[in-house]
Each structure stands twice: as C-alpha cells, then as structure tokens.
Amino acid sequence: MEIVLKKINDEALYVKASGKLDIDSSAEYGTKIKDAIDDVKDLTLDFAEITYVASIGLRVLLELYQQMSKQGSMKLVNVQDPVMNVLKMTGFDKFLSIS
C-alpha cells in the first residue's frame, strides 16, 4: 500500500493512501499515521483511492479517532461509495467527520 503523509503546517497533517484497508495494509496504515500525529491537531485522511475498508481497517480508524478527539480533530475526505456503505452500516458515519 502506498501511503503519503503531508504536513500542511505545524498542527495539520494530510494523509493519502491507495488500495484496501484490509488485513495486509491496515496495520501499516495505522502505525505510520500514529507515529506522525503526536503534535497534530488537524488530521485529514484522503480516501479517494481507498477501495474498501474491512473491519480491521475500521478498528484503525476508531483508534485514530479516539486519539485525535483528545488533541484536535480528524476528518475523512473523498470517501468512495463502497467504503461509505461500510461506514454507514457500522454506524461510523455517526461520529466520523466525513466530506
């Protein structure tokens, strides 16, 4: 999985990845972001090229959300329909900021 982290400013981080958030790549995706958000208050996850999110991927999203809600905020952008379906199905759309 290709994961690109871009620092917008001192407090804002932009992450863009392509592929699936499945058993192979979720852990990598989560670890890389977690390592980079210690001082981040504004986290943006670009899902434009994420084709699907499995439950293990949801777990990573929940962990990121729980951490970010303590120190700032997190938002998902460019979420594709199949992924959106899963987020709705599992009630994640209720608390995740999605645009």
Place this chain on the structure above:
Amino acid sequence: MYFNTVKSKIILISALMLVTLSLLLSFFAYLYLQNGKTLLLRGFSYHISNFAQKINKDIIRIEDNAKDLALQGSMFNKIDKNKQMALYTSINIFNNYPHSLGGGIWFEPYQIDKTKRLYCIYIYRNKNNEVVPDEAFETEDYNYLNKSWYKEIFSEIKEGDDVAWSLPYYEKEGSNTLMVTAGSGIYEDGKLVGISTVDWEIESIIKSVSDMKPTPNSFVLFGDKDHDSIIASNDPYIDNAVLLGKPLKTLSWYNENLKNITYFTYHGKKYIPYVKILDNGMILIINIPKTELFRYLIKHVIILFGVFMLIGLTISILLYVGLKKYIDKPIEKLTEIAHKIGEGDLNTQIQIEKPMEFAKLASTFNNMTNNIKNITKERQRIESELSLAKEIQASSLPNVFPPFPDKNEFDIFAGMEPAKEVGGDFYDFYFIDDENFMFLIADVSGKGVPAALFMMTSKTLINYIAQSGLSPKEIIEVINKRICENNKQGFFITLFAGIVNIKTGKVSFINCGHNPPLVKRSDGKFKYLELDSNIVLGAFDNAQFNITEGHLESGDTIFVYTDGITEAVNASDEQYGEERLLNALNDINSDNVRDSLENIKRDVKDFAQNVAQSDDMTMLMFKYNGKYKSNNKKVYKGIACRENYKYFSEWLAQSSKNLELNQNIVDKLNLISEELYTNIFSYAYANNEGEIEVQLIKDTYNLTIIFADKGIPYNPLEKPDPDVTMPPESRDAGGLGIFIVKNSVDEISYGYLNNTNTLTMKITL
C-alpha cells in the same frame, strides 16, 4: 350475604341459646317464686297453728284442772267437809297441772258452815314453785261473791262439767297480773252450790303472742270472742292500753279478718291475716304485711334469677367461643390454605388437631395437596418428556438451509410449526440418486405421541425405500405396502411427493390424498395444481398409484403444505382457507424460498391472532433454477494463513471477472471474503494453518458464496450484533467483521457437518 356465613349462624345459635336459657330460667324463677310463696304461707300457717294449739292445750289443762277441783269441791261438800283433807287433795291436783297459777273452791253463803258466810279453799303457786294455801280470800274484805269472775262463771255454768271463763281482769289483792279464770260447777241435789276456779295468768301468753312477730311490722290481736272483748293487741295505730276490754270491733279490720280473706288493706298496706279461734272462745289473729312476708323470698328469687342469668350468659358465651374455636376458626384456616393452594402454593400444610372432623378434613386436604403436588410433578415430567419428544421430532426433519449449497439447480426451504401437542406432520427431501431429488410433505392421521411415533417410522421407511433405485410408481407402491404391513392401529398418511431430475427438469408428482400443491410457472402466478389423486397411504396394501409426470422450467416453484395452514382458524371461527393462501402467495414480492415461507407463516399468524394453533403447520417450497452450468462455479481450495491471503485475494479478483460480476457485487464479495478469511485463520485455526474451501456459484438470480473450514466448530451467526449506535469513546471495534458480512448478503446460514464449518451466503444479483 353476611347472614349466610357460619360466623353469623354461630352468633345466632348463641343468641338463641341465651334467649332460650333466659326464658327457661325466668320460668324456673317464676315457679320458684310461686312455690316459695306457697311454702312460705303454709309455713306461717303451720307455725301459727302450732302456736294456737299450744295455747289450746293449756286451755284444756286448765279446764281439766277446774273440773278436777270441782269434783274435789263436791266430795268435800258431800262427805266430810274436812278442810285439811281438801287442801291436801287440792295441792295434789295442782301438782298435776304445773301451768295453773292458782285456784280454789268457792261456796255459796253458808253452804259448808252455817256460821260462815264465805267459805273457800284457795291455793297458789309461790315464787319457789310450791303450791301453798292462802286463807286471805275467806274474809269479808275480799268478798269473793262480789268479784266479777265469780259472778260471771257462776252465771254461765248451767250443768254437769260445764266450764266457764271469766273476762280478763286485774286483781289488786291477788297476783296483780292480768288473768282469766276458768271455772266449773259444784252441785248438791242438782243445785249449783259453789264453783271451782283455776287462774290463768295470760300476760305471759300475751307477751309470747306479742313477741310472735314473724316480720318487724306484723301485729296481733288476742281477744275473747265469747265476751266480745280485746285482751291484747299491738295494732301500731292504736294505743295498746286503751284497747283492753273493748269490744273486738273497735279494731276496724277485725270484721274483715273473719271473712276468710287472703289479705286486707289497712292504712294503705296490704296484710295477710291468720285467724285462730281457741277452744275457750278466745281468738288469735296475726297480721303480716304482705310486702314483708315476701320481701326475703323476692330478694332471694332476684338473686337466684341473676345467678341463673349469669349462668345462661356464660353458657352462651362459652357456646359462642367454643363454636367459633372449633368451627369458625378451622373453616377460616381451611379457607386461607385453600386459597393459598389455589394460587399454586402446594407446600402449605394445614395443622388442625381439634375437632376431629376438621382434623380429618385438614388431613384430607393435606393428602389432596400432596396428590396434586405429585400429579403436578408427574405432569411436569410428562410435559417435559413431550416437549423433548417434540424437539426430537422437529430435529429429525432436515433443518439446515440451504441443504445442498453446492447444488445450484434448485432452492428449497421447509418448516414445521408444531402445535402444542406432538403431531404427525413431516416433510423430507434428499437425492435418491445423483440426479433425482425427492421432496415430500405428509400428514399422519391423528395426533399425539402415537401419531408422532408412526410418523418417525414412516419417514425412515420412505427414505429407505426411495433410495432403493425403484421407479417413482414402484417407490410409492412399496411404501404403501410396507406401511400397511406395520399398521395395526389403522393409521394412514396423506402425502405429496415430487421427484425432480435436476439436470433435465423432468418431474414426477404423486399425490396420495394430500392437499393440492400450488405451482408457479412462467406466467408468474401461483395456481392450485389438480393432479390425479390417489388413495391415502396405509389403507390397502395392493392399492395402485397414479404418477403425474411433467417438466419444470427455470423459475418454476412448487409450494406444498399440510391442512394445519388452511384449517387455521381465527376468533370468529373462520378458516384461513385455500383462497387466502393463494392470494398470500401471489402477494409475496420475493423469489426467495425462505422469505416466501416466512411471509406465509406470518400471514397465517396474523389471521389467527390469539387463537391457539390446534394442528401442526408444515410448508415446503421447491424452486427449480435450471440446469447446472459448470462454468458458473468457482472453487478455491487452499491453506488459510496470513501469507496466503494474497493468493486468495488474487483468485477472488480473477473469479469475479470470470463470473462477470458487476462492481457492486465485487465490492461486497471482497469485503465479506476478507472478513471471513481473516476469521478463519485468526480464530478457526487460532493463527495456525488450516484447510479452507471457498465456492462461488452464480445462477440466474443469485451469487452463492460458501466458506468451509475444518477448524473449531463455531457458529458466527449466534454472536450478538455489536451496538453500532454506541458513542465512539466507549466503542471497541470487535465483532464488526461478521456484522459487516451479515449486512452485506441477502441470505446467510451456518452448518457443521463432517468436522466442517460451512457458512453459506447468497447475494441477489
């Protein structure tokens, strides 16, 4: 209402007892009073008679004394005129009459001695009770001839031994006490020449008469009736001294008393008189105030009556308390316990030791409770056995759906909704050879355990014979024969069976007295299919059966049911009926066999509302999909582990392409495959390696996905869904995988067979 209770009866009985006792005791008291009065009056009368008799006795003695003295006087006069001798004899006579106070013999002038005018012999009893002579009365100073008593007696005596009485008198020269004198005559040649006298001091008699006060305010009269003279009276309204010697009628009440009355009124008081006329003409009257006479008696009776009443009251209270204790209380206790038992408390025992009848009733009650307890226990045991039997029966029917996930040519779903009792409905299906699939529905006549047992045997028998390689006609005939052989109880079975060649669609239908099936063909509407109906199974062992043959096209659906469906009734006693069933089937907006049957089940339940189901409701739906196409099926077999996931992923992508699945389906397929593959190697094999087989089967309507593994038996469908409405802070992401799977597919089922977990899913295309 209250008056019908035992308590009120007890009060009534006690009250009646009280009234009865009161009346009875009052009556007794009345009798006692009357009797007491009579006794009292009689007692007084007797007492007074005794008294009068005693006085009479004295009177007679004194009269006798006078007569003896007169005889002595006669002898003295006639024979010797020896005064010393006469004195001596007179003293002797007097000694015989101790009550006589004094007395003498008196002669007319010059009768004894021509020189002596007065001649008498007088003796009296002195203070020492000695009889001594007294010569003082022979003097002219005394001159007995002028004394009233002498004159009176002398004039009253007529002849023989007449005795006359003088009036009471005081004599200053004598004893100076009130006296009367009795006298008898002394005769010479028939001529009265003198008299004898005996003095009777009556003051003591008057005193004893006066003392005779039976009650404080009673008073007496002692009078001389012959001389019409009052001797003594203590009439409280007149001075005693004034009365002496007065005529008797001075006392106004005197005349009244002689009229033999029971009482008279004097100065406003009622008196009861007792009148006694004595032998010498004297009269004794005792008057007793009526109130005083009976006062003590009445007082006595009142006390007695009070005691009686108290006894009556006590008896009534004891009766009430006793009845209450021995009847009312036990009844209350029994009622309370009966109520408890009625509410299901069978452990309650009644303890009543007395009275015996209630103790017996209580022990009967306890026995009854114990019996009920035992019966209940027994019934519970039977009920639990029956419910177990029902479970066994239900589980003997195929209940894993889809039963042949790898067979794509048909869909089948069936269900039995058992009534409260075990029944005789059943369905079954199986391949009788590689290509021919048989499904059947049947209903054994009767209900209960016998029908259920017959059903179990029949089901096994049919299965066995159906797989013996015979033709459909032969199959059904052999089945019938075999059922007849073992049917001593006269059971019969209605049955509908279909045998479908799943490759060609060729079908054979057999209907043995069963409800007609509903069939949906290319026009898309269910219709009742009228077939040649055969006789029920189990009736005649040589029965012939007609088989209807036909051909099924892709999408043809057959629905069969038992009469429990059409004969379900609602509160108005209407039957669900064939018409409703037909309409309900045609209203169903789904091709899915499971959905269809669930819909029918719901519709029947909505119709029946709360009316209890009286018969098993059994349904089976068979849908023919069409011929088997090998290129519509993809199978992956491999070892599940983290490293191999990418190969599986590749196979999945390739298969999706080959099966020409659209992107929407591919997304879902990828999602669920990922979750299930992960689960298998993470949990089923606990991060170890293990076999995995995945099949993708595409037909006209569905994509069927089957995941099989040989790991730990685990039914993921039993896991409760995570709460997706929980706030993110308290959420954990566990359990989401299977939740996503369940929500991504249209149908999912789990089975465990031959050490294999099989999860079968369908996605409608």
